[in-house]
Amino acid sequence: MFNSKKADADEELYFILLQVVLVGAVGLMLFNYINSFKENTIYDKNHLSRDIALVLNTLYMAPGNVYYEYEYSNMPLSYFDFYFNENTIGVSDSQQRVKGNSPYKINYPYAANKKITNDLQILRNPKSVFFYKSGNIITNNKKISLNKLHCQNTGLTNRPKKILFDFFYSTKEEEEKLIRLAEQLSSYFYNTNLNIDFARTIEKGKNAFTKKDTNKYTWADLIIIFRLDKTQEKSIKSYYYFKGLESYQEPKYLGCTILNSVLEINSDINNANIPASRLHFKDISDNIKPSANIIEISFSPSINPTEPLSEAIKNYAQ
Amino acid sequence: MIIVSLTIIMISNAYFNLKIDVFEQDTILFYNRLFFDRNLVKSDPISDRIYPGIFVLKKLSTEDFSNKLADTIYYGKDNEHLAAEINLVSKEKHVVSFFNPGEQKGFQEWILLAESWIPGPGGASLKRFIQPNILYIGENSRPKLGFLNTSIVMRND
DSSP, X not given: OTTSHHHHHHHHHHHHHHHHHHHHHHHHHHHHHHHXXXXXXXXXXXXXXXXXXXXXXXXXXXXXXXXXXXXXXXXXXXXXXXXXXXXXXXEEEHHHHHTTOOOOOEEEEOOBOXXXXXXXXXXXXXXXXXXEEETTEEESSSOOOTTOOOOOOOOOSSOOOEEEEEEEOSSHHHHHHHHHHHHHHHHHHTTOSSEEEESSOBOTTSSSBOOOOTHHHHHOSEEEEEXXXXXXXXXXXXXXEETTOOXXXXXXXXXXXXXXXXXXXXXXXXXXXXXXXXXHHTTTOTTSOOOTTEEXXXXXXXXXXXXXXXXXXXXXXX | OHHHHHHHHHHHHHHHHHHTOOHHHHHHHHHHHHTTOTTTEXXXXXXXXXXXXXXXXXXXXXXXXXXXXXXXXXXXXXXXXXXXXXXXXXXXXXXXXXXXXXXXXXXXXXXXXXXXTOOSTTXXXXXXXXXXXXXXXXXXXXXXXXXXXXEEXXXXX
């Protein structure tokens, strides 16, 4: 076929066509590249991709919760689109995308952490670029509370179903304050499908608790005891005892969810001791042996922890 | 013409990459990140807190250290960006660990690129951090002083 003069001409024609196609493709690439160069954004895109990659490296490294708003003085950030892959950031011109051209993207890698959920979305001509890192998530498209703790879910399937509340007091004043607490707890847990009981009930007509029913300690899976702290402005102390559970993971998870629930309404510092201090606990109850799986949570006297505490326990136990 | 056009693109790209070089910052960030990483430093399982800068010899000498570190400092499945050699030197033990998929062999290939001093794409850059008086937890769980020597190689692409 290629021996005839006509075949020679055909062959040459094919090569010329191929060259034209290749030159056209390279020309288009070059045109796009020069276009972004002409508009002086290539330097900015390079700078932005590297700078934001360094910011992300720092955020992933930073312990605790962080909010960071990225600023760039050369040009408005709305001139660009930002593409976040699992470990790369790409920056391109938003104008090119709007015109229907395929934008020239400049990428740079950053060091992610597979144990932190990457919720970084594509930002198309954003007014601002911000990052939130809290617990085990990093995001750029929504606000998340920086007050939250990271609670490691243990995945325990048979959570405690029988919950007993008890109250420890030594003066009449403490008793009356704890009675109010008991009434609030009772109303929050009324009409739920949880098995909730109280080791002491409120005597009818009197502002006093009845005698403690120690048989109920045998019935319960999870025992929660309240007292008022004598030393620190009467903050409310609570103790959480998981019967039959030796590990500290589950109590720790419950304590964390309770603290998060309280932090939603008030960021005053409360504190948690895991395990509970034996010194604080030894006079609380003779039905419970101090052990590693008892947690102690104190609530600041400026807040009423009943509602968030009840919500957290309901969510935990259901 | 194609070759000329592509050459112009490559030279311009190399120029911009050289001008905006973040090698120093990138390596410093990686080095500092080692001081906060759970795969190297002491951590408390009960409170979930870490003790930055207090290294644990046992963690550094585990067999799958490189894979564990690559999960918490993740540059992608086929990391072509950064490799490191972490040396903890002490009277008790000398531990050498690597960060990159190819481990020692991969790191040494990258070191050859760095030592060739080729700037721009295709080459690599090397930075060493030497930190005396590093606190570490040894074999008998007692804290001791050691020496941390970290070599970080980054590709120039």
